[in-house]
Amino acid sequence: MKTKATKIRETTGSTIFNMINTVIMLLVIVGILYPIYYMFIVSISDATAVMTGKVSVLPVGFHLEVYKQFLTDDYFLGTYKNTAIITILGTAININMSILCAYPLSRQDFYGGKIITAMVTFTMFFSGGMIPAYLLVNQLKLLNTYWAVVLPGAINVFNMIIMRTSFQSLPGELSESAYIDGANDLQVLLKIVLPLSKPIIATMVLFYAVAHWNGYVHAMLYFTDKNMYPIQLYVRSLVLSGLTEMTSLSMDLSTGSDAFGVAQRSIQYGAIIVATLPILFIYPFISKYFEKGVMIGSLKG
């Protein structure tokens, strides 16, 4: 009798807990998604409605004028192209360099591997900092080239360690039988380890590509030529510095809207959306890779 009573009490307590927890999580979801949604509806709403603050839940009116203006703005398209080049070139270098570093270090029998691991991990905790890095890029004559943005960060040690841990967790039998058949380390890497490591490589492509797409610091430090600027610096100058002279979009500041009657705010939100669009677009397809396993054990060793 007594045990039954406790059980019922515990279940009701548990149900209340579940309800509160679910409500909190729903609020979290709304809190995360609403700002992004809000920017989108402002970017497609009528200028007057935007400026009188009438847009909050649903778009008022509908037009794609903002996006049309971006598509005809040569400077904007140039920054988009720069970002695309940096992302593709940078990610290709990142992935190859990370594999070259992670595979040998994943091997327990690598003679001297411990010294190299120590040398590599030390750079996570101590670095020369911004000034010597800038002087180095300057001395290598890399300023105002794409290399300045992609080479200094060719290997992210944290990502490389995740990759190494993943290589270590592969079953050893396949490699062993390949060695018995006379394969060397290069053949084992190419024919056995890499084909088995597609999930981790896909994850790394994602991490590195997103970092390049979103990066602005290297470009800010190493590019003085505005035609080299990536999309993030364009957004920065349009929204944060309030500069519109860099673009062909002419803005009438007294009315807060441009020649086409588009609110300045709609254009700024539009720029933010356009800069984020590729990520929002591919996100649903890649989020499945974040399943458990990717990060497990990544911090050990």
Added chain:
Amino acid sequence: MYTGAQSIKRKSHMKRELYRCRYLYLLVALPVIYFIIFKYTPMYGLIIAFENFKIRKGYFGSDWVGLKHFAKYLTDPGFWVLVKNTLLLSFWQILVVFPVPILFALFVNELPGKHFRNLVQNVSYLPHFISVVVVVSMLTMFCSKDGLINDIIAAFGGERTSFMLQSGSFRPLYVISELWQNMGWSAIIYISALSGVDVQLYEAAKMDGAGRLKQMRHITFPSILPTITTMFILQMGRIMNISFDKVLLMQNPATYEVSDIISTYVYRRGLEGSQYSYAAAIDLFSSVINLFMLCSTNAISKSMGQNGLW
């Protein structure tokens, strides 16, 4: 002391090992060169902190001034403001931004229904992939006088204010946007640690009459404590080096008194003002403190019977 025979034996052993791993050395050669050029050369480049570095004179030709720049920095009245701003921001980071993802992970773990759980997780990771420029742009626009936040305040009859231009709102805005962007992603490592907890422990606790909150407190939390410790040690190793990229975008001259931190000051003095040696000295000073904090937190953690990084 090795005898001659042993030494020869050792040498041939080494030769054999080097030959056996020859392909691995071939693979690792390029990464090693990369680390030497792009990571260790700048460390060596820190000698400019002890010189009056001029680009045309080079690392060896510039005049040696010893600790002059450090002395100048430490006696500058602005020094304490920078250190205070940096440490306060780190303090908020450790006090709020660090623990909230742990709580979030604990509560996500308790959610009923796998689908809803997955939805919550996937939505919460999304902002991590949005760029810091975009996040700060959103923040600036939402907080501007005619922005979303002020629309809401005005709807309730409040006064419109430009939050980005107010010193008092800099740190709260930093913390809120940091949580918005990274709460979910920082929780991922705790959530994956939680998936390894033995289910029998919960069964046993239920038998003993422990409610859900008690189970979280006594089973779930202790099982992710090692992960928390590791993340905490790493966090302490960044105490003087808080996110430069975000603060640089958020700050403006109106809020310098609270928003200017060491790294943004280094950027302005060093690269915008071309005072390479002075800025490098400031940076070196912070890096050494970071390293010291990392090592001491690690040592304290180990002496308390917890795990360490090494």
